[in-house]
Amino acid sequence: MKQTHIMTTPILSIRNLTVDIPTRHGVLRPVNGVSYDVAAGEILGVVGESGAGKSMAGNAVIGLLNPPAHIASGEILLNGQRIDTLPRDEMRRLRGKQIGVVFQDPLTSLNPLLRIGDQLTETMLAHLDISPSEARKRAIAALEEVGIPGAAQRVDSYPHEFSGGMRQRVVIALALCAEPSLIIADEPTTALDVSVQAQIIALLKRLCRERGTAVMLITHDMGVIAEAADRVAVMYAGQLAEIGPVREVLAAPIHPYTDGLMGSTPLASRGKDRLHQIPGAMPRLDALPPGCAFHPRCPYTQDDCRADPGPRIEDGAGRAACFHPISRTEVA
Amino acid sequence: MLAYTLQRIFQSAIVLLVVGLVAFSMFRFVGDPVDNMLGQERTIEDVERLRGQLGLDQPFVVQYFRFLEGAVQGNFGVSYRQGRPVAEILLERAPATLELAAVSGFLAIGFGIALGVFTAIRRSGFAANAIMTVSLIGVSLPTFLIGILLIYLFSVELGWLPSFGRGETVKIGNWSTGFLTESGLKALILPAITLGLYQMTLIMRLVRSEMLEVLRQDYIRFARARGLRERAVNFRHALKNTLVPVITVTGLQLGSIIAFAIITETVFQWPGVGLLFINAIQFVDIPVMAAYLMLISVMFVGINLIVDMLYFAIDPRLRADRTGAH
Incomplete structure (x- = not known):
């Protein structure tokens, strides 16, 4: 199974992506040399603390970085074609058509003054060569697909007439309505009730499996990752710390940061022991330590960690960006 | 919605009753009309007779209800100065003010919204910044000064446009319009700009700041992320959300265009109700003043x-x- 996605070109391929924000006090680098792939039908979970650069990477992919943030170097490839250098209007055509987006807060993602049917049809008419009546039919079908009961009547409702979970279903229908090959879901469940979170994750999973859509699932919730993702990319201070199949990374992390992150996630199986904490906080972007960004908080720090930024995960090669990964054979 | 409408109409009626009370009090507290009407040479009997005729010997409440009764029927009494029914004089003057206010209102709303949207979308461009700077002048210069400057430039120096009056008017029924003659249209330009300029800059600055606020919202980001055209994002999504607060202020502004046409009408000797009011004040013509007050509040x-x-x-x-479950 793993061989198939090595042979076919991945849907999304990020190579050494670096995003810079020039400020008066120097250049901030929220994304620093990050590389990863997402294959068709695959869900890649991108996890990390707030400010680790995971959303910024997502924004770079859809070409909606807020100025003055910009891509300083690296490449973004969609279906093997470079998209980070496309002119604005071609990039716009790509958004919605090739890349669908789901944002965090469904209460603010929908325009309160437009009927949800109109928001669906305007998206389809912008990308697909279909008639307005055909678009309306597809809008109703799309709402049915995401599990809105009575879609034929609800298509003419306004966003405020739906609950939060239902609105996120509408947002997902909007993201998928032009049948994109990649979905970027930026914290899609963070603003929802726990009971609704599971439903939304299951829905996203089902729809993407059915259509073979690649998903970049950005979250800080390890539970969501464990539930939904096939592979997981852990980010720390703008860099990729560890990447690998979700079972291996969660069960046996080899980067000390991932290990700390797992230790600080509450699990029922672990009983009532005190939760582990990673000492300190993620450094601010304008005060990164020399050497490995994680070394001041790392229990395994040695001299080379303080001197050198450490190895990088280049495309596919390697699993953890660390001089001294935790050796699982010793532990086990 | 019906309950809300009825509630609003009820509130409006109360406001009008209070204004009516103020207008009515003018008769009692701003001088004695009997003094004004009879002059120096009068006998006690004359005064008593006139008081009886005018109903001034009745209790205050009765007089107030009589005033309201008349006002509702459009009967505001007789002008002290012209000796004609006030309603007749107002009807004669109203078209001039309403035409001026309508043209100013269209200018203010049209240019205000267009320029506001433009300066919000191109907020760092040179043209947008230039418009914003110029608009500061529009906000800070008093109306009469703008009028005088326009007269100086276009009437005195260039001689293109008339400096006063309405030009020729055409009568359509009871309505005298300046829209149908060349001189009428020409005469309208300067007063309309003078009256509308302040409102236009105000609307423009308001639209701009609201639009900038709306453009930061998540649903605008989401609309962009869905690959909608920039035009659809700006006008279909952003402008519509901008309009709710803008309408509130614009509504009040339109009211004040009519109410404060007084200054513009004075500067340009525009024969409307504002000029009528100014003249009425000079002659303490209380029925005209009271009727004007009522008209503006309506x-x-x-x-x-x-x-x-x-x-x-x-x-x-x-x-x-609401149809949906929440």
């Missing part, structure tokens, strides 16, 4: 009522007939 209240109804047309969240 317009203000009416415009506010329309504005409140417009909210419903624009914002579905306010409509009471």
Whole structure:
């Protein structure tokens, strides 16, 4: 199974992506040399603390970085074609058509003054060569697909007439309505009730499996990752710390940061022991330590960690960006 | 929605009753009309007879209700100065003011919204910054000064446009219009700009700041992320959300265009109700002043009522007939 996605070109391929924000006090680098792939039908979970650069990477992919943030170097490839250098209007055509987006807060993602049917049809008419009546039919079908009961009547409702979970279903229908090959879901469940979170994750999973859509699932919730993702990319201070199949990374992390992150996630199986904490906080972007960004908080720090930024995960090669990964054979 | 409408109409009626009381008090407290009408040479009997005729010997409340009764029927008494019914004089003057206010209002709203949207979308461009700077002048210069400057430039120096009056008017029924003659249209230009300029800059600055606020919202980001055209994002999504607060202020501004046409009408000797009011003050013509007060408050209240109804047309969240489960 793993061989198939090595042979076919991945849907999304990020190579050494670096995003810079020039400020008066120097250049901030929220994304620093990050590389990863997402294959068709695959869900890649991108996890990390707030400010680790995971959303910024997502924004770079859809070409909606807020100025003055910009891509300083690296490449973004969609279906093997470079998209980070496309002119604005071609990039716009790509958004919605090739890349669908789901944002965090469904209460603010929908325009309160437009009927949800109109928001669906305007998206389809912008990308697909279909008639307005055909678009309306597809809008109703799309709402049915995401599990809105009575879609034929609800298509003419306004966003405020739906609950939060239902609105996120509408947002997902909007993201998928032009049948994109990649979905970027930026914290899609963070603003929802726990009971609704599971439903939304299951829905996203089902729809993407059915259509073979690649998903970049950005979250800080390890539970969501464990539930939904096939592979997981852990980010720390703008860099990729560890990447690998979700079972291996969660069960046996080899980067000390991932290990700390797992230790600080509450699990029922672990009983009532005190939760582990990673000492300190993620450094601010304008005060990164020399050497490995994680070394001041790392229990395994040695001299080379303080001197050198450490190895990088280049495309596919390697699993953890660390001089001294935790050796699982010793532990086990 | 019906309950809300009825409630608003009820509130409007109360406002008008209070204004009516103020207008009515003018008769009693701003000098004695009997003194004004009879002059120096009068006998006690004359005074008593006239008081009886005018109903001034009745209790205060009775007089107030008589005044209201008359006002509702459009009967505001007789002008002290011209000796004609006030309603007749007002009707004669109203078209001039309403035409001027309508043209100024269109200028203010049209250019205000267009320039506001432009300066919000191109907020760092040179043209947008230039417009913003110039608009500061529009906000800070007093109306009469703008009028005088325009007269100096276009009437005195260039001689293109008349400096006073309405030009030739055409009568259509009881309505005298300046729209149909060349001189009437020419005469309209300078006063309309003078009256509308301040409102235009105000609307423009308001639209701009609201639009900038809306453009930061998540649903605008989401609209962009869905690959909608920039034009659709700006006008279909952003402008519509901008309009709710803008309509409130614009409604009040339109009311004040009519109310404060006084200054512009004085500068340009425009034969409207504003000029009538100024002349009425000079001659302590209380029936005219009271009627003007009532007329302006009816317009203000009416415009506010329309504005409140417009909210419903624009914002579905306010409509009471909610169908959805929440």
